[in-house]
Amino acid sequence: MQDFIYYNKNGLDFPVSEKIQVTTSLDGLDNQTFLISNTKDVKSEFVANEIDFYIKNSQDNLPNKISNVLELYEIAVTKYDLSQDISYSQEISKELLVVTNSEEQFKEFTKYLNKDDFDIYKINENILKSIEGHIGNLKVTVDSNGKDVVLNVSQIVWFDAKEEGLKQSGTFDPNLSSIEEVISEIKNNLNSYSYKKFTTYDKTICQYDGRRNVICGKCEEVCPTVAITKDDTTKTLTFSQIDCHGCGGCISVCPSGALDYAPTNKESLFEVSKFYKNKHPLIIPKKMDIENLEINLKEGVFPFAIEGEKFLHESSLLTLLQMSGSQIIFYSDFLSKGTNDAIRILNDICQKRYQKDAILVAMNKEELEIALKEVSFIENSYFNFNQEGLKKREIFSHRLQKIVANDNLGEVKTGEHIHYGKVEINQDTCTLCLVCVGACNVDALIAEPKDNTLRFNPSLCTSCGYCEVSCPETNCLTIKRDIIELEPNWFKDNILAQDKLFACVECGKEFATAKAIEKIAAIMSPIFSSDPVKERSLYCCADCKPKIMMQSYFNQKMEGLNNGK
Structure with a gap:
């Protein structure tokens, strides 16, 4: 099979590669499918006009x-x-809902239809309560004498449609084009309605999915339809490819690249x-x-x-x-x-x-x-x-980094819809608990076990702020937002905090940072001051802590029995 075809009834005035079949006639091409063509007049997988x-x-x-x-x-x-x-298809039935408050509009619309074209429902706009679903499977709730009634239809023609109606696939407003154009479109949909997958999603780097706080949601904000919806209770995104127009607006505002086109x-x-x-x-x-x-x-x-x-x-x-x-x-x-x-x-x-x-x-x-x-x-x-x-x-x-090289070119501001930032740490209050590292799913914040450091690469930071709200310490972590510093350190893993590991006073195993132990001891030592064993346990690892506590309990019990004799 020839992959490339060029069709123009006037031909070409210069030669092209022998890999391209050039033709001035469509005769004999009816049963052939090409990979790439220059025009939709030729059956092909991809048209490159x-x-x-x-x-x-x-x-x-x-x-x-x-x-x-x-x-x-x-x-x-x-x-x-x-x-x-990937391409998909949706079955479209004849059930059609017409929404208009004007009988003249309705008569004008139906005069272009044959009686067998559609099964038509007609309602006034003032009784319409909600629309759910998508083209081919629309559920329209209307108020019928004080009771909710659901109409199951495949398409909707809505004169002077409200914005929420036009966000649904399958809703058409003749006043935005013409009655003739809308009728042609809804009739064509009966034969076959196809749509494509326009977005891919990696929730592991999403700045919204699964987080305790609503940090992001830009994709849903910019979507002109209901193709992307978010649930702030479960912190999950739902994608409806059939409702997607394929504009790609969600891709350009996605901070981490969780969405791709x-x-x-x-x-x-x-x-x-x-x-x-x-x-x-x-x-x-x-x-x-x-x-x-x-x-x-x-x-x-x-x-x-x-x-x-x-x-x-x-x-x-x-x-x-x-x-x-x-x-x-x-x-x-x-x-x-x-x-x-x-x-x-x-x-x-x-x-x-x-x-x-x-x-x-x-x-x-x-x-x-x-x-x-x-x-x-x-x-x-x-x-x-x-x-x-x-x-x-x-x-x-x-x-x-290639542009900046080893120079300092100053600073640029990022914008309302694209964010970069710089995490700053107060080393006096940071205990290296690493909650911020766990909160960062783009690897801007990392822990380096070789030298017990918390490190930060500004060039990867989305400035989402999840590390900031997750940090358990007071006056510890802040973010300088919406900047890109055009200098070499912006692209490096910079040390934000560092500490020594603390060795268990019983077994000598290093099990926590010194600052973390000091903080816990400062809080608990006054409470345990009357019990030297409990106070010592503050400086023990998880294995030794129960051992010395049990040993103390056993010693006290034995001492009581001996005193009783």
């Missing part, structure tokens, strides 16, 4: 254009192979970025209309097509920047909260080192034309390393 965009607009010389066209196919294969966006995860982005060495990346989200965009792509500009527009964060953007050695153009008419923060942070960093912005944002054609003229390579910025298996913060730390 950026290929035509590049061919039509690129100013590259002919040899580069030939090789770059093949690379666009290879990039698409890489994304396809590494993608984790299934169509282009961090491994995929790294592998794809390898194709952009010595090229100017032009990031183009799927929603942007490039089919009809005519613009001069100056020599070296190479499209980087992505599905969602909101998933890119500081680590992914810095990866692409360093792998290309160039400024990046981001062509999007909208910036998510997380991506906007990430761009500002990276621009601040690169201004300090290179006196250039890292990312040039273009929100329309006019701004794109300006960015295409301005974009340039960043001298000495290329950097590649094997980041396989590393977490989001670890990748960013390693890449940022």
Whole structure:
């Protein structure tokens, strides 16, 4: 089977690799499926419409254009192979609920339908109490003469729908488009409704899951639908892939990288970025209309097509920047909260080192034309390393360390949606109980048994504050929030506290830190002052403590028996 096909009824005016089948006709292709095509007119596993965009607009010389066209196919294969966006289908029945307070609206809507198209329920908006579930399985609770009645439907048409209704998959508002468009969509859904998995989740590094206090929850806050819900009682997140729009906004605000974007995860982005060495990346989200965009792509500009527009964060953007050695153009008419923060942070960093912005944002054609003229390579910025298996913060730390090197470039502020910070410890009150280490699931805080130290790597810290609320000591642990210090120590395991181990006074085994024993002794010694054995037990390990207590009890009993004689 030929993997790559290029179809254009007008053909191509330059040759391409023999790996690509070029055709000017769809005849004979009905029963063939290709891996990558340039158009949805050909049956394929993956459509890369950026290929035509590049061919039509690129100013590259002919040899580069030939090789770059093949690379666009290879990039698409890489994304396809590494993608984790599994496809699913949902059965849709004919049960349809129409919500409107206007009989005229209802009549206007139904006149476009045949009587057998749907089984229609019609209600007034004022009796609707709640909607649960998702497209194909919606439970609508209505007030029927003071009693709750549940209607089970597959889809809802709601004129002037409230925001909570539009967050559910399967709810459509004709006033946001047209009756004809909504009817076409709900009819198409009857034949087949498919959706994809857009997010992957690692709860072991989640800053919300299982914690005693609500520390995070950014993903749920930015989700425009009910695809992510959180339970503050159990501290668990629930993901509904069928409700997910695939925008990726939750990915860019996830502090630890617990969430990743299934169509282009961090491994995929790294592998794809390898194709952009010595090229100017032009990031183009799927929603942007490039089919009809005519613009001069100056020599070296190479499209980087992505599905969602909101998933890119500081680590992914810095990866692409360093792998290309160039400024990046981001062509999007909208910036998510997380991506906007990430761009500002990276621009601040690169201004300090290179006196250039890292990312040039273009929100329309006019701004794109300006960015295409301005974009340039960043001298000495290329950097590649094997980041396989590393977490989001670890990748960013390693890449940022390359920029900082041995210099002190000052400080940059992080933002409302992307947080970095610096833990500070009062050594006078720290007993090295290591509760903070147990609270940190991104390994920013660690214990080093070789020298009995508590260590902290600022570059990994999400500034979540869970160590702060978990610390049992008073005036001990604080966090300096929303900063990145661009100097070498920011990337090292810095010693925050250190102590000697205390040896059991009975057996000599080291079992606790000296400060911890001193603290307990200071509290309990006055209480045990009348009993030397109990007081001594404060300085014993867990094995010796019961032994000396039992021995004392036995000695006292024997002394009593002897005195009784």
